[in-house]
Amino acid sequence: xxxxxxxxxxxxxxxxxxxxxxxxxxxxxxxxxxxxxxxxxxxxxxxxxxxxxxxxxxxxxxxxxxxxxxxxxxxxxxxxxxxxxxxxxxxxxxxxxxxxxxxxxxxxxxxxxxxxxxxxxxxxxxxxxxxxxxxxxxxxxxxxxxxxxxxxxxxxxxxxxxxxxxxxxxxxxxxxxxxxxxxxxxxxxxxxxxxxxxxxxxxxxxxxxxxxxxxxxxxxxxxxxxxxxxxxxxxxxxxxxxxxxxxxxxxxxxxxxxxxxxxxxxxxxxxxxxxxxxxxxxxxxxxxxxxxxxxxxxxxxxxxxxxxxxxxxxxxxxxxxxxxxxxxxxxxxxxxxxxxxxxxxxxxxxxxxxxxxxxxxxxxxxxxxxxxxxxxxxxxxxxxxxxxxxxxxxxxxxxxxxxxxxxxxxxx
Amino acid sequence: xxxxxxxxxxxxxxxxxxxxxxxxxxxxxxxxxxxxxxxxxxxxxxxxxxxxxxxxxxxxxxxxxxxxxxxxxxxxxxxxxxxxxxxxxxxxxxxxxxxxxxxxxxxxxxxxxxxxxxxxxxxxxxxxxxxxxxxxxxxxxxxxxxxxxxxxxxxxxxxxxxxxxxxxxxxxxxxxxxxxxxxxxxxxxxxxxxxxxxxxxxxxxxxxxxxxxxxxxxxxxxxxxxxxxxxxxxxxxxxxxxxxxxxxxxxxxxxxxxxxxxxxxxxxxxxxxxxxxxxxxxxxxxxxxxxxxxxxxxxxxxxxxxxxxxxxxxxxxxxxxxxxxxxxxxxxxxxxxxxxxxxxxxxxxxxxxxxxxxxxxxxxxxxxxxxxxxxxxxxxxxxxxxxxxxxxxxxxxxxxxxxxxxxxxxxxxxxxxxxxxxxxxxxxxxxxxxxxxxxxxxxxxxxxxxxxxxx
Numbered sequence: 107x108x109x110x111x112x113x114x115x116x117x118x119x120x121x122x123x124x125x126x127x128x129x130x131x132x133x134x135x136x137x138x139x140x141x142x143x144x145x146x147x148x149x150x151x152x153x154x155x156x157x158x159x160x161x162x163x164x165x166x167x168x169x170x171x172x173x174x175x176x177x178x179x180x181x182x183x184x185x186x187x188x189x190x191x192x193x194x195x196x197x198x199x200x201x202x203x204x205x206x207x208x209x210x211x212x213x214x215x216x217x218x219x220x221x222x223x224x225x226x227x228x229x230x231x232x233x234x235x236x237x238x239x240x241x242x243x244x245x246x247x248x249x250x251x252x253x254x255x256x257x258x259x260x261x262x263x264x265x266x267x268x269x270x271x272x273x274x275x276x277x278x279x280x281x282x283x284x285x286x287x288x289x290x291x292x293x294x295x296x297x298x299x300x301x302x303x304x305x306x307x308x309x310x311x312x313x314x315x316x317x318x319x320x321x322x323x324x325x326x327x328x329x330x331x332x333x334x335x336x337x338x339x340x341x342x343x344x345x346x347x348x349x350x351x352x353x354x355x356x357x358x359x360x361x362x363x364x365x366x367x368x369x370x371x372x373x374x375x376x377x378x379x380x381x382x383x384x385x386x387x388x389x390x391x392x393x394x395x396x397x398x399x400x401x402x403x404x405x406x407x408x409x410x411x412x413x414x415x416x417x418x419x420x421x422x423x424x425x426x427x428x429x430x431x432x433x434x435x436x437x438x439x440x441x442x443x444x445x446x447x448x449x450x451x452x453x454x455x456x457x458x459x460x461x462x463x464x465x466x467x468x469x470x471x472x473x474x475x476x477x478x479x480x481x482x483x484x485x486x487x488x489x490x491x492x493x494x495x496x497x498x499x500x501x502x503x504x505x506x507x508x509x510x511x512x513x514x515x516x517x518x
Numbered sequence: 519x520x521x522x523x524x525x526x527x528x529x530x531x532x533x534x535x536x537x538x539x540x541x542x543x544x545x546x547x548x549x550x551x552x553x554x555x556x557x558x559x560x561x562x563x564x565x566x567x568x569x570x571x572x573x574x575x576x577x578x579x580x581x582x583x584x585x586x587x588x589x590x591x592x593x594x595x596x597x598x599x600x601x602x603x604x605x606x607x608x609x610x611x612x613x614x615x616x617x618x619x620x621x622x623x624x625x626x627x628x629x630x631x632x633x634x635x636x637x638x639x640x641x642x643x644x645x646x647x648x649x650x651x652x653x654x655x656x657x658x659x660x661x662x663x664x665x666x667x668x669x670x671x672x673x674x675x676x677x678x679x680x681x682x683x684x685x686x687x688x689x690x691x692x693x694x695x696x697x698x699x700x701x702x703x704x705x706x707x708x709x710x711x712x713x714x715x716x717x718x719x720x721x722x723x724x725x726x727x728x729x730x731x732x733x734x735x736x737x738x739x740x741x742x743x744x745x746x747x748x749x750x751x752x753x754x755x756x757x758x759x760x761x762x763x764x765x766x767x768x769x770x771x772x773x774x775x776x777x778x779x780x781x782x783x784x785x786x787x788x789x790x791x792x793x794x795x796x797x798x799x800x801x802x803x804x805x806x807x808x809x810x811x812x813x814x815x816x817x818x819x820x821x822x823x824x825x826x827x828x829x830x831x832x833x834x835x836x837x838x839x840x841x842x843x844x845x846x847x848x849x850x851x852x853x854x855x856x857x858x859x860x861x862x863x864x865x866x867x868x869x870x871x872x873x874x875x876x877x878x879x880x881x882x883x884x885x886x887x888x889x890x891x892x893x894x895x896x897x898x899x900x901x902x903x904x905x906x907x908x909x910x911x912x913x914x915x916x917x918x919x920x921x922x923x924x925x926x927x928x929x930x931x932x933x934x935x936x937x938x939x940x941x942x943x944x945x946x947x948x949x950x951x952x953x954x955x956x957x958x959x960x961x962x963x964x965x966x967x968x969x970x971x972x973x
Contacts, residue, residue, distance in 0.1 A: 121960075125851040132844050136837065143833070170627045170637040172700040212756075221756055223585025262763065263744060269761040300753050301760050322590050372627075374639050375918070385914035392911040393830050397837065403547050404841050410540050411848040418855030473829055475592070 112447055122415045123451045126408075130455025130491055133408040135462035138487035139470055140401040142479050147394040150320055151387035156278075156313035157203065158243025161194070162347045162379035163357045164202050165364060167371045169340035174370035176339030177259050186367060187344060188237065190359065192352035195240035199345050200233040200264075200337035203242070203316045204379070204386040211268075212299035213331065215285055220299035227284040229277070229331040230316050233267070234345075238332055239276065239311060241345045247279065249292045249309035252334040260336040267338050271303035278314045278330040282307065305333070318387050322475040342371070345379075353378065405490075409498045412452075416444060416502035427506055428513030437507040444503035445496060452495035456488050463487065520883070527884035534856055538888070541852045545892025545949055548845025550899035553934070553942050555838025557904060560938055561931045562727075562827045566714040567654065567817060570779070574652070575786065576719075576820045577776045579605055579797060580811035582754045596823055597811050598754050599721060600772040608796060610646070614789045615778035617652040621645035622774050623720060623731055624745035629697040630685040640681060641748070642698070643731035644740055650676070650707070652779050653719060658682075660692035660707035663736060671738030675703035678732045680921050682708045696733070699743070703735065713923050715930055716826045718817055720775045722749030726826045727931075729923040747773045755807075770805075778814070790814055842949065849888070849953035857881060857961040868966035881958035882951070889950015897942055904932040 116123055167183075169176065180198055187196035201207040212226030219225040232238065236252040252274055261267045275296065282291035285307075297304045311332070319327040337343065348356045357376060365373045420427070427440060467479030531538040567574065580597035587594030601609070606620040622644055629637040649655065650662030659682075663674045675696055682691055682705075691705045709730075716726035739745070744763060753760065755770035766773060780786045793814065797806045815823065864877050912928040919925075934942075 121956075122851050122854060125847050125854075129844050129847045129851075132840055132847070136840055136844075140837070168627045168637075168639050170629050170700065223583035223756060224588055225756070264746065265760055265763045265765040268765075299756060300758050325590075372637055385917075388914045389911070392907070395910060396834065396907065400551055400834075400837055400841060403551065404844055407544050407547060407841075407844055407848050410544060411851055414537065414540055414848075414852045414855060418852075418859065421859060470833075473832070475590075 108443070109446075112443065113450075116447060116450065119419075122418065126411050126415050126451050127455035127458065129408045129411050130452050130495065131459035131462055133404050134456055134459030134487050134491055135466050136404050137401055137490065138463040138483045139466050139479065140397045141487070142467070142483050143470065143474070144394045144397050144401075146321065146474070146476055147390045147397075151318055151390035151394070153315055153318065154313060155204070155315040155318075155383065156242075156244055156311070157379075158347060159204075159379040159383045161350055161353050162241070162243065162345060163353060163360075163377060164199075164343065164345050164379060164382065165360060165376040166202075166344075166374040167342040167364070167368075168374045169371045171370040174340050176342070179368040179371065180260060180336055180339070180342060182368060183342065183344065183364075184235065184237075186363075187346055187360070190356055192348050192356045194347045194349055195237035196344055196346040197234040197237040197241040198260075198336050199238075199343050200231070200335075202343055202345065202382070203232070203314070204318070204383045206317050206386065208317065208326065209264075210326065211301065211331075213281075213285060213296050214299070215294060215296060217297040217302075217304070220297060226299050227281065227329060228325060229281055229329050230326055231331050231333060232316070233333055233335040233337045235334065235336065238334075239309075241347045242314065243347055244311040244314055246276075246309050247312045249276070249307070251309060252276065253308075257334045257336060260338050263338050267335055268301050269303075270335075271298070271301060271305065272334045273305055274308045274334055275305040276309040276311060276332040277307055278311055278328060280313070280325075281329040281331060282310050284325075284329060318383075318390065320474075340371070341374075405494060409494060412448065412495055412498035413502060416448060416499045417505075420444070420502045420506040423506075424509060424513055425516075427509045428511055428515075431509060431511035432514040440507040440509070441503050444499055444506055448495055448499035448503075449492070452491060456491055459491070460484060460488070523880045523883040524887070526880050527887045530856075530860060530884055531887065533860070537852060537856050541849050541856070541888050541953075542892045542895060544845045544848045544852070545889060545946065545953070546895035546899055548842040548849075548949065549893050549896025549942060549946050550903055551841040551845075552838040552945065553896065553900040553938065554903045554907070555834045556941060557900070557932065557934050557938050558907070559827070559831045559835045560935075561715070561933065562831050564715060565818060565821075566716060566718050570654070571816055571818060572783065573779050573781075574817055575778050575780065575814045576817075577601070577609060577778055577793065578813045578815075579793065579806070580808050581605070581770055581772060581806065582808060583756055584807040592825075593823070595811070597813060598752055598772045599824055600750065600752070601774045601776045602770055602772050603767050603774060605796075606774045606776050609776065609793065612789065612792055614780070614785050614792060616781055617648035617777075617779040619646050619649045619652055619719075619777045620774050621649060621720070621737055621776075622740075623722065623748045625748055626698040626733070626745065627700075628681070628685070628733070629700070631695070631697075632685065635685060640698070640732040642745065643734045644737045644745065645734060646737045648779075649734070652777065653714070656710040656712055658708045658710045659690045660705070662734075663706050667736050668738050671736035671742070673701070673703045674706045674736065676707040676709060676734040677705055678709050678730065678923070679711050680923060681732050698733065698735070709734075711923065711926070713926050713930070715927065716821065718821060718826075719777055720749065721824050721826065725828070726821075726824070727927070729921065729927050732921070741767075749773065786814060842945075846949055846953050849892075849949070850956060853885060853888070853954050854957040854960065857957045861961065861964065864961060864964075865966045874962045878958050878962035881961055882954060885950045885954020885958060886947065887950075888954065889946045889948075892949065893943060893946020896946060897939075900934065900942070904934065908932045 208230055210228055210230045212220055213229045214220050214226035235257050236254045256273055291307050295304050295306050314330045315327045316330055317327050361376050471478050578597040610618055624642045626640055626642045627637050628640045646668045647663050647665045694705050695702050713729055717728050751771055751773040753771040758769040758771055793812045794810050797810055797812055800806045916928055
């Protein structure tokens with residue numbers, strides 16, 4: 107193999123190859139880091155929620171008269187919803203999961219911890235009845251559901267509801283682990299900060315990701331505390347889960363009837379839950395698409411650069427190549443020459459690119475508060491650019507290989 | 519001379535259409551990527567009220583317990599961005615500012631007189647009277663209410679244009695009645711279409727990328743109506759006790775936005791002393807456990823403290839420029855290749871008496887033509903890309919609202935204004951020159967004799 111001749115030929119006209127190497131370096135830095143960020147965004151968007159959105163919908167109501175009897179309305183609404191054929195469970199809620207409305211308190215096994223600044227474990231709170239875990243489609247993995255008898259009539263406002271609290275709670279497994287690392291959460295008493303109340307953990311659900319939050323805030327999404335309280339009015343929010351395949355029919359029925367069921371209020375909105383969940387991650391997905399498309403184009407432009415350079419070098423060396431063929435080089439040798447030349451250019455770019463990629467990775471992980479760029483992304487990026495580089499040079503190299511030896515005998 | 523060069527440039531571009539198309543294409547996608555990124559960034563990085571930059575200030579006090587920062591806090595040194603009711607009330611007594619505003623966002627139900635329109639939910643801002651003059655809110659009809667209405671709140675309401683159009687058909691509704699949550703209010707003013715970007719005076723709800731509220735009533739109504747805040751309520755001290763309806767009035771929970779306007783700089787300094795004095799006094803009674811960290815900040819500082827631009831926009835901007843860099847390198851290489859293939863012609867021109875500067879100028883004209891053509895194609899790509907992004911990023915936020923302000927807000931994210939367009943033209947020229955300068959000089963430098971030889 108004529109490596110030394112190849113290198114010295116490269117060195118004699120180095121500007122073009124240097125430019126391609128610089129492109130490859132920047133492209134590697136972009137591809138590796140964007141792939142990592144896109145992966146982060148999609149994994150933030152695609153985490154299991156633990157809920158059965160495909161069979162769920164929600165409905166919100168607003169009162170339009172000051173004398174609206176919320177307590178009576180909730181009771182009647184729940185009776186109506188839960189009796190509808192096809193409905194598995196319906197519950198009132200304080201906030202709807204996946205809408206980024208949150209209510210939380212610090213919790214701890216030891217009330218003393220809660221007096222320290224930032225002490226305790228943050229828990230996101232959902233109010234509901236004994237139908238709550240069924241309405242959300244959560245999987246109870248230990249203990250039992252709420253005792254229907256502990257659910258009191260709704261209070262006038264949230265301050266009073268929090269102060270009244272409830273004797274029981276069901277927590278997500280993540281929350282149970284944080285509160286009781288030894289894994290013996292069931293049956294334990296947990297204290298809530300800011301309200302000075304306690305409740306016993308009667309059940310544990312496998313997972314509930316309340317909202318698709320970025321990974322650094324994930325604790326606020328998955329550390330969930332369910333409390334048997336009917337959220338105060340006068341505006342109502344209900345979550346309903348149906349049997350598989352029945353949701354749209356039930357929703358249409360409820361949409362038609364619900365507004366007139368109670369005087370003094372109207373339906374503000376009713377929405378299928380998979381729609382709500384999709385909207386909640388719209389931002390992540392949009393960003394992932396933007397970054398992916400841009401990265402694809404960066405690679406494409408670099409491919410164009412490689413093709414352009416190789417085509418140019420084939421064009422200017424036509425006669426040389428013809429001469430080489432004439433004095434005995436085979437097509438394979440010419441092809442190999444261009445592939446190796448290109449590989450050397452790409453590789454020098456890749457080496458520089460690795461440094462750039464790591465430097466950019468440090469910056470990004472600081473900015474987005476995500477873990478350092480894993481090295482296998484870098485390995486993947488290097489392999490990708492090698493393959494792309496070789497493929498890009500293949501067409502011009504094949505053309506070079508097919509130059510007829512007769513060219514050598516012609517003048518330009 | 520110029521036209522001759524232009525002719526030569528166009529002829530040269532036609533001679534090698536594939537390579538020319540690649541160059542123009544590379545510049546076009548580079549320009550498009552960077553312009554889209556600049557547009558998205560520019561839309562978020564603007565100043566919503568620049569003419570009041572040295573007059574308008576947000577007020578924050580550090581009410582937090584003294585302790586280690588939470589792990590997820592990026593700037594644990596910043597105080598909470600809202601005030602407690604108690605502190606807002608106390609600061610409101612100061613007459614150093616010419617305007618003071620305490621306020622929050624909530625929601626109500628509006629029941630129109632016209633029975634053809636069903637009752638519907640509206641967003642409500644409960645604010646003190648100075649809101650309107652302080653933030654230069656434009657009115658179509660009437661005005662805000664008098665300060666006297668703040669403590670003994672009158673049943674008066676200011677409507678947004680959207681609501682006035684919806685229930686009064688856009689007529690002058692001043693003096694007419696609007697029923698909110700079953701209680702009648704008299705309209706005193708109607709605001710013109712007004713969408714400050716960002717909504718700097720209240721960064722709750724989408725980090726400030728939200729439209730203004732639909733109706734405005736006096737802050738004094740909080741005590742009577744107890745409308746719950748539709749924003750962040752943060753009980754920042756573990757000494758807070760939530761026990762009953764008065765928690766927000768009495769406890770260490772922050773939920774109110776607080777802004778002031780000063781006549782001049784020295785009033786601001788006097789006010790800082792006043793606020794520091796207030797927290798010093800409070801510390802003597804066991805409040806404000808941290809050192810004084812009372813920040814009275816102008817809009818620009820405020821927006822950067824709470825990062826309304828956001829990492830994603832910054833990332834897109836950086837990516838856009840790296841992209842452009844790759845495209846410039848690419849075009850540079852292609853341009854060099856193209857010029858060198860055409861070297862014999864230049865050699866001939868040199869041999870026939872053209873000066874080196876003629877050759878360089880001729881090639882520079884060619885690269886500028888390539889840059890501008892790339893810029894033009896890039897602009898078309900930019901507009902197409904922005905249209906696509908609007909659908910991609912904001913369809914959910916547009917789906918459930920008939921409020922034109924929301925459409926305007928979303929439109930503004932992907933709107934290319936004059937300054938961005940001028941930047942695009944400048945950028946494409948710069949790109950052409952950056953990519954073409956070296957090849958042009960290099961081709962001019964080669965001795966004519968080398969050109970005339972064959973390979």
